[in-house]
Amino acid sequence: MNHPASRVVPRAAAAAATTILLQISGAAFVYAILSAEEGWQVVALLGLLGFGFYLLERLPWINDVVVALLARVPVVTTATAAVIVLGFPFLVGSNTYILHLLIVAQLYAVLALALNFQLGSANIPNFATGASYGIGAYVSALLAVNFNVSFWLTLPVAALAATLFGFVIGIPCMRTRDTYLALVTIAFAVVVHQLLNNFEWTGGPNGLVGIPAPTLFGHSFADPIEVFGWTLPSQANFYYLAAAVVIIAVITARRLHESHIGLAWNALRADEMAAKAQGINVAWYKVLAFAVDAFLAAFAGTIYAFYVSYISPDNFTFLVSVTIMTMVIVGGMDNIFGVIVGAFLLTILPEKLRAFSDYRLLIFGVIVIGFLMIRPEGLFPQRLRHYGVER
Amino acid sequence: MLELADVDTAYGAAPMLRNVTLNVRAGELVCLLGPNGAGKTTTFMTACGVVRAQRGKVRVMGNDVAALGTEKLAALGVGLVPEGRRLFPGLTVIENLRLGYDAVSNRGPKFDLQLDKMSNLFPRIRERLRQTAGTLSGGEQAMVALARALIGEPKLVIMDEPSLGLSPKLIGEYFEITQEIHRRGTTVLLIEQNAEMGLRIADRGYILVKGRVAQEGPARELLSSKTAKSLYL
Secondary structure (H helix, E strand, O other): OOHHHOOOOOOOOHHHHHHHHHHHHHHHHHHHHHHHHOHHHHHHHHHHHHHHHHHHOOOOOHHHHHHHHHHHHHHHHHHHHHHHHHHHHHHHHHHHHHHHHHHHHHHHHHHHHHHHHHHHOOOOOOOHHHHHHHHHHHHHHHHHHHHOOOOOHHHHHHHHEEEEEEHHHHHHHOOOOOOOOOOHHHHHHHHHHHHHHHOOOOOOOOOOEEEOOOOOOOOEEEEEEEEEEEEEEEEHHHHHHHHHHHHHHHHHHHHHHHHHHHHHHHHHHHHHHHHOOOOOHHHHHHHHHHHHHHHHHHHHHHHHHHHOOOOOHHOOOOHHHHHHHHHHHOOOOOOOOHHHHHHHHHHHHHHHHHHHHHHHHHHHHHHHHHHHHHHOOOOOOOOOOOOOOHO | OEEEEEEEEEEEEEEEEEEEEEEEEOOOOEEEEEOOOOHHHHHHHHOOOOOOEEEEEEEEEOEEHHHHHHHHHHOOEEEEOOOOOOOOOEEEEEHHHHHHHHHHHHHHHHHHHHHHHHEEEOEEEOOOOOOOOOOOHHHHHHHHHHHHHHOOOOEEEEEEEOOOOHHOOOOOHHHHHHHHHHHHOOOOEEEOOOHHHHHOOOOEEEEEEEEEEEEEEHHHHHHHOOOHHHHHO
């Protein structure tokens, strides 16, 4: 085989060094774009990113080589990623704005991963992920505000409540497909938003205020973190919490993708009748996709509610679902890494384009279209699975 | 193994099958023939529960297909090869085969063994395992569709016009493989337009005309029958 990826069979030490360098370069790029203040800096960095994706499109073997390198030394890859994630707040220092952006980006990464089970794996256009996100936020906030329930207890309860909601949406969706299915989910999203707006016990349009900060072993998340003489701002608590949930979401997504469930979702995405012929219970797998989506979205919602300490129905509109959907499409459907990149890019970009004031959203739209023109199948398209003899 | 008894099927107000009775016994290779629009694919759809019979009974291995549902057939040991192959084009050949394997057994370690068997039976697909199914040639797709149905070692295989769009050489190869799997003990219902080739390898045959069974009998008799000749030969 003369494929470039197979030619590069690096020795472990070389692979480890390259892997570390690659990941540090990636982190440095994220830091650079987060710290960029001037319009020209943002444009230059986006140009660099665009050029990188252009190269990936023209020379797809680069992607294979990088994947092969990372897979060659999985322990080094994981350890480097862990060090970067743990160390990022130290690098950011007292810049709470960057930490805030990273928290929101991570929460959106969880939401995008949640939707990816449906849109990416099974081609189910669910516009109600924002609603599940809202249900998670409201259930946990109501429990904490009214009954003084600990954050750690509200987390699973909110996830279960949202999962139940996922099943409820899933049932009418069993018999619908494509556009009709999308309409059903839009209806659910609008209904949830309206109910949150109109119920008295949810605070109506005023929302819920005074959601207490979580505590862990006596440490309040409202307090700064003191570690080895360093003081990290209080936002760092939520940064690490959100990072932990991203890791849980990635592990869940990976395990499901590699399992029969992931393959079954891919099959029904292509052809429901053929999927049935392969013994796949199409209705059940659709409902399952809704439930998993809602479960993870509720985790993100709960953390969001406790992070901002105030939520209102406007945080969970139909537009939130559209944003999450755009992240999945731009990042790369059914590609876990791609979806996370999409979430980060689309969270950070509008903030960084503030330098262009009135033209901000226009430029944002043009950039998204530009990326899709460079990489029509998403920044990182779906990857192939490996089985048995080919391992 | 498969029994259609007095079956009527319709698409809305348009009747498709009328009073169709068809039996496939264990170990047989039965060929269902018919011209375009005769109702062959409808028979396939009805036999595997995708289309519900308005009247009559459809049983697979003694189970009522309407009550069972299409997705339960694979676990019973029924391999389906639908018209047009209906592979999952974005998935690799190996993923397509894995789905076929999981449908029946869902026992991980044996998959490699079964994959080897399929690679030996279909040498054409051996080199294509990592390729997405949508990028294969028509002939290769036909082989993968059959391999997907066979990888779980089904007791019964129902094939709907598998030779459609294949070159004469490939049709020959395909029918040889079909004959081989039948020789190994698999029961086959082959739904075909290619009457001569189909009847040459079949034990028995049915000729469907305008949604009704016009003739049935041993394959050799059908080969020389007037109905078959007037329609095909």
